[in-house]
Amino acid sequence: MNNKQKSLIDSFIDEIQYGLEAIYSNNVPKNHNQNTIELNKQQKLQSERIMRINHMGEICAQALYRGQAAFTKEAKIKSQLYKICDEENHHLELCNLRLIELNGKKSTLNPLWYSASFALGALAGLNENKWKLGFIEETEKQVKDHLEDSIALLPIEDSRSKIFLEEIAEDEEKHRGTVKDIGSEEIPELVKKGMGIFSKIMKKITYHI
Numbered sequence: 001m002n003n004k005q006k007s008l009i010d011s012f013i014d015e016i017q018y019g020l021e022a023i024y025s026n027n028v029p030k031n032h033n034q035n036t037i038e039l040n041k042q043q044k045l046q047s048e049r050i051m052r053i054n055h056m057g058e059i060c061a062q063a064l065y066r067g068q069a070a071f072t073k074e075a076k077i078k079s080q081l082y083k084i085c086d087e088e089n090h091h092l093e094l095c096n097l098r099l100i101e102l103n104g105k106k107s108t109l110n111p112l113w114y115s116a117s118f119a120l121g122a123l124a125g126l127n128e129n130k131w132k133l134g135f136i137e138e139t140e141k142q143v144k145d146h147l148e149d150s151i152a153l154l155p156i157e158d159s160r161s162k163i164f165l166e167e168i169a170e171d172e173e174k175h176r177g178t179v180k181d182i183g184s185e186e187i188p189e190l191v192k193k194g195m196g197i198f199s200k201i202m203k204k205i206t207y208h209i
């Protein structure tokens with residue numbers, strides 16, 4: 001086995017480890033305060049569903065960025081993608097924390113969502129045309145819109161989830177700006193619509209499991 005094959009296998013194993021860690025770890029942000037908000041059963045259930053969907057979204061964000069970064073040749077873009085992915089990790093930790101506090105369950109289909117998103121990211125990374133970053137830009141935009149809908153659906157009493165989602169939404173807007181700065185171009189309307197339909201299906205399923 002030559003060195004190139006060896007390093008390919010190493011990268012493959014690294015990616016599997018990273019994915020498993022993202023999907024199954026219960027890491028939470030350091031120095032977080034203790035939750036003191038009391039919710040009734042119905043409010044708790046609604047918050048859990050919303051936070052499960054957002055947790056799944058952050059799982060997908062990890063996979064998308066990892067997939068695209070792994071297959072992107074340009075060093076500058078690659079390092080920016082890894083940097084954003086790192087920031088996305090904080091979102092995942094916030095969602096972990098809130099789900100733990102709510103005694104909520106993560107989506108059982110997260111391995112599937114991660115794999116599908118990694119594959120999409122890889123495709124975007126291998127794509128050398130002008131839309132290679134547009135896909136991420138559109139994702140960040142749709143996530144931001146989705147977060148606003150999520151906040152509106154939260155029980156009014158759950159100000160803690162609201163604060164977390166607002167913080168995440170602010171970052172997603174920044175990410176969108178960053179990919180724009182490094183040269184993203186708007187993707188065709190039809191692709192945007194397709195992404196919207198696909199994410200609606202994922203959200204519908206994750207609402208329940």
Ligand SMILES: [Fe+2]
Nearest residue numbers: 058061088091
């Ligand atoms: Fe995020």
Ligand SMILES: [Fe+2]
Nearest residue numbers: 140171172175
């Ligand atoms: Fe983001």
